[in-house]
Amino acid sequence: MATVTLEGVRKSYGRVEIIPPIDLEIASGEFIALVGPSGSGKSTLLRVIAGLEEIDAGRILLDGKDITRAEPSERDMAMVFQSYALYPHMTVAENMVFALRMRGADPAEIDRRLTAALRMLGMTDYANRKPGQLSGGQRQRVAMGRAIVRQPQVFLFDEPLSNLDAKLRAATRLELRALHDQLGATSIFVTHDQIEAMTMADRIVLLDRGRIQQIGTPQQIYREPRNRFVASFIGSPEINMLRGVLAPGAGHPSFAGLPLPDGLRVTAERKVDLGVRPEHVSVWTEPAPDRWPFEVEAVEFTGHDAFLLGKTPAGRITARVDPDSENGLADRVTAGQRLHVQVQARHVLLFDPETGLRLPDG
């Protein structure tokens, strides 16, 4: 258990600044996800914390102790790599205890920890296999085991689930979180997969081009995104983002000349980016004063959801439809059909078109 603190950490390769000065405080025992698109600097940041990359400025503290110049092995951190990075010439057991052996730990202690870790991961029968003789999921376990036996203060995960198939990934997600809770260490998890971040993390750090866009719980990030990037990056399918003029109007406010239902307080006319998530757009067959005409272009059925993609006078919109209700609408809709949509005003997010920052209502 340890806190990890980054103070003004900056990293550049030559003239390219990968991470502009960054400050980040990670609490003891916390599960933090670093999320962002590729090239956002999230993996670099993890490597910086691990000590595999030197930094150009700033300090890294572990429980208040400056470890900026410490060797990776002196930082009491263990890392699970994306490719697992298992030593191909060593058995599962040898892989797992390699770090302890290098440290010259007591053989009895090594044995005890190995046995415990193998049992915890259900890998006891595979201790004498080489990594080449294991399946992807088993290799992933060995990589975790290698980190566990070290009993580090901090676990670093670099997209450890991205090489697993979808089903295994979902199961491993739960296991990994359970393991974190059981071991009580601090975990820093890098992923480009927002679902992983949302489901596992206590807090999410969303990065874009090395800059922290927002830090918050999954709920905060999803419901109260600080800017347009955060709103667009988190959520699947992506949030609908429409640009137009928002006006108070007489009685009902309007957007791009289209009526909005009650629930949004608009005081002055201004140009905005209006964001509304697919689940906050309701679909109707009948017109009404606060509904917009909607021409269906495509229907995506995913099982528990159906999404209608189509055109409104304000722009393209994706709307979520519950396949089990709304009178079986989802099953009947075909491309080319004309329907009506209503934007649920109280869920609308407004952004400044210039800065991308979120605007308070009105």
Added chain:
Amino acid sequence: MTARRIAGRVAANGVVWGYAALIVLPTLWVLSNAFKYKIDIITGTTISPITWSNFEQLLFSRQSHFLWNLFNSAVVAVISTAIVIVAATMAAFTLGRLRVPGWVRWLILGWALLFQMLPTLTFVGSWYVMWSAVGLHGTYVAVILTHVVHNLPMGLFLMLSFMAALPQELFQAARMDGCSNGQMFWRVAFPLVRGGMIAATALIFIFSWSDFAIALALTSPATMTAPVAISTFAQEYDIRYGEMAAGTLLSIVPALVLILVGQRFIVRGLLAGAVK
């Protein structure tokens, strides 16, 4: 199959078989000469009585020291190859895996490439003068060290490609696990490039074993290697074709054995970096 594809196949097969014929036929001709009487060789008889006299002359006559020459070849090739492989593997690890300033890496590799590109004969004269100046001409030391210098670039490039094929994350994991640079080499890199080392060993050994230019300039009768000895069978008034052929056949054997043993690795060595 279209006519164009058939034509393509015919052309491709023609090139491959033509190339094979270019190598195999002269070899067969030389090898068959080893079992012929001199008169049959000179008259160009294809099918002739078989004789072992060439081998008897070569191995047991008083004028010939061919077994000794083979021994010299072995001493030179084994020792120089061993030095090259050890140096090349360590250098490849250092250049490819450790933090070496870019200019150092380019200087060394650029020099190695330049050296590799220039014909051996360019240097042979200078080497002769240098070794004579320090009184080492005609010794094993001179030939072995010159072979090391000559073959090191090739060994370095081969080992670099094997080293580069190892994933970076493996070494990062080793660093996290507390390995020093030395431990990273011995415990991670070395076990994983062993296959590559075998391939490089086979290739470098063959280069050294079959070298003629350097050995011709730097050996004395006491340290003469097999290729040089074979050339001495061509004298002013008498070219002993039969013994040359027999000597060639005998000197091919070690290389052949090595290739058969290390074939799997050699192909991988030649293709390293080409695929993926």
